[in-house]
Amino acid sequence: MKDPSLRVLLTYAWCRTAYAAAESLYRSGMSVYVCGSSSLCMARASRFSSGFDRLPDIFAEPEEYVKALSAIVRRRGIDVLLPVHEDALVIREHEDLLPRELIIACPTKNELTSALDKYEILRIASDAGVDCPHTLAPHNVDEALDLLGSSRFPLVLKTRRGNSGKGVCVVRSAKEGVGKYVEMVSKYRLSDECLPIIQEYLEGPVCGGCFLSQEGRTIACFTERYLRCKEGGFGTSVLREPFEHPKLRDYTARLAEALGWTGIGHFDFIWDRGSDRMRLIEMNPRFWGALNMAIQNGYDFPSALVTMLARNRPDMEAFNPSSMPVRSLWIVGEMIAGMAELLHGKPTAPLSSLRRILRPGGRCSYDDFRLSDPLPLCVEVLYYATQFILSGGKVNPERAEMMR
16 A cells, blocks of 8 residues: 555665665655664665654663654654664653654553563563573572572573574583573662563474564564574564464464564563473564564555554555465574574584575575665675774674663
8 A cells, every 4th residue: 555645754764674665655655754773774864755854862862862762753744753673662651742643653651561571571471371491580590599599500691681582592501501690680780670580491383473462462573583693593684484383373463462562572482392382581672673574475564554544544455465375594693503503613604694695595585685775785885894892802792781
């Protein structure tokens, strides 16, 4: 459904998710503007964008970030603000600074708070009949250390907030668990209200349920499987493929209903092939990394979301499932994965990554490259290279504010 009258502002223009959303909305006939806290934003360099604005650092100046968004909205005559990544909750916390008539394309503050808490979302899921790993949420550090001293290993330690594998580690002994737990609390400056959870370790492929719902009713669902991640079994996936499993759709619909969710979202599950069980790991209450793959397979979530919120009706024309499944490869992510393997003692890893990029296999789309729009990939490479240098050589840079 073409809607040239809508003017949409996308945040986090440096990431490939914003790039995929910008392309989707541009092809739907909307006017797309992008913004971000870095001058190196790939969507800024795209022909799909009509303009770019620089924002303050969201972690250092959250209120100033929203004030800047408000100024952009007024100056550019924006109808819909679409938070792409970690800023949705900050925007909701300060939404009184934004024009009252602006459509904010994300759930409410309370809904986001529950969804972003990795323990709270498991509690909601369990009540909805969705399988989850056994998980403990200590009330204080002493309780956590007692639990680790009497548990069976391996276990997973996770901050209650975080993304892309940040704040997650596997521990294989009580000594290692105690040391890592204390280190996480200190490193991220965590209070008793947001201490890391202790979770059963599960093996198996990670799968995803991507969805759009309205007041808890699922309008569309696309399911996927991760084939390769930036840092082994954890972190953002760099190669995915469509994957059907009845539990994925069932559990995604149950969770959307339990949350009363209006908007898009993404659930991560681990699939135990032996028992054929799917168990929920966490929720991403925002667009997910491989959004491009869903779009390439006929699930145009960005266009459908904006149209639904702006016109108060789901745009079913946005969903035309492909009969020929398409994989997706994140080029820069594969480069990062190769660098991580090189740093862990695999000297041929960069060459293997290059082969995967050039010959990904099967029908495959790139998350961050279009032959008709090549410049964004160059800017994306510069952005990640800069972050790698500034972080002292980390392939998955993190900040304490992301974890609490």
